[in-house]
Amino acid sequence: MRHTSTLNRFFKLNSYGIVLVLCCLFTNAQAFDSDWLPQNLQIHGFLSQGFIHTSDNNFFGKTDDSISTDFRELGINASYRILPELQIAMQIVWRDAGKTDNSNVRIDYGVASYNLYSSESSLLTLRGGRVPTPLGLYNDTRDVASTRPSILLPQSIYFDVNRNLALSADGGYIYGEHRTDYGDFSLNFGVIIPRMDDPDFKNTLVGSDPGKMEGDISWVLRTGYEWENGLAKLAITYADFNGEYKPSTGAFFQAGSWRFNPLIFSAQYNAEKWSLTGEYALRRAQLRNFGAIPDTEFTGQSFYIQGTYRLTSSLEALVRYDELIWDMDDRKGLKLAQAAPGVTNHSRFAQDWTFGLRYEILPALNFSAEYHRINGTGWLSNLENPQGTTQHWDMYTIMMSYDF
């Protein structure tokens, strides 16, 4: 434990220094491809620094009437192909996102992949360890700014307040891929124990009650179709996430269970200059046996539609509409606001118009700017907004990001 905290302090003190050193070291993005590494060992990394300002409400730090620099991601990974059919890989990440992330250095993934069968037309792989969870189009690499279409992913589906829960989990997967003249078909199924260490997650369920949330046996399935090497992509994801509350002595709530079932439909078309992406999700959540919280079940809906256009070879524009509804039976949150004084109805939905620009300064160095016009606070962190929230708000973000 002591070791970790020293490491964290080191990262906090030196984050800007590390960013600088890394930039200098790897200005040539192919630095790690040079001859001093064996050809089956690769090292890659990424770093990004965001600046966020909001007209009201806080997102990733104190952003209301202020500019927050508390959005920072820094990661490094190594992959080693021991045998043609066996690869191991690990990624270590240090991330700060206001009060929604505890700024620890953590292992995002540590995966061993073994190909049971591999041919020109088919692949069957077993994966085990801490594996990125295949949810929708963007979850597997959500930390890496260059793999995101925008500075912030559409929050209705890729909640950043519960990022660790969604990102990766310990378990095992079987992955199959079949390539035909009509496109590539894939299937990914895993049994996992989800991570429940996001600060806001426990807080949302039981507040500051002494105790902790622990992951239980869960599973996830994603089937995908890619036409013409990714010109068009379709995917369907379904998952059964389970968690249990472990109350400590003196806890007010009982050992309740939490269950979450997202069903996500994803579609993307990538032309040379533009792309169109849409995802639609139904999310069912259940709470049982918490004692003071009545057993609850509700189904929410999330969707976004997003277009990008490459204005020049290095400048890309983005427009997106993203909508979140927590409970389809109470779309505007009015019933809940009436039943539970202190809950504002606008915390039960969010409609977010996003306009963004990304400029590629160097192939691996990007500058992005984004404007959000938001109605509702459905994906805001309670931890960051103890003072209450405003329904209509604006968010301005800029980000520098680099990867190698």
Add this chain to the structure above:
Amino acid sequence: MSQVLSAPTPSIYPVVNSAFTQNSVSRNGLSAIFRMRLRQWQDGSPITVFVLHDNNPLHKQFCKQVLNVFPHQMRRSWNKLVFSGTGQAPITVASKEEMVDKIASTPGAIGYLSDEDITENIKILIIK
């Protein structure tokens, strides 16, 4: 008339070491190799993929004409593998001369070259 006068674009081919026994590959197989999804040759030996920088004209030509994919789409799919721990990126070489060197000296290597740059130790991998 202008078609007659303009210089023809040199043809570009996937190439391997000429000592290599496999002579051909299916279109899907070739695409899977460059997208880093297929990591073994038919005999089980490891495949090592070499590419030029994303902005290199030869790279762009190979992606578009042979693989039928946009270079930025290729980069995206490599990033997806690299940053999810499920795969690796190809090895980037600085020039076509280095490409020639690497293909000639690495067993199981694959890359691409214009017909005019193909040397003695290198052969074209035929697309079936």
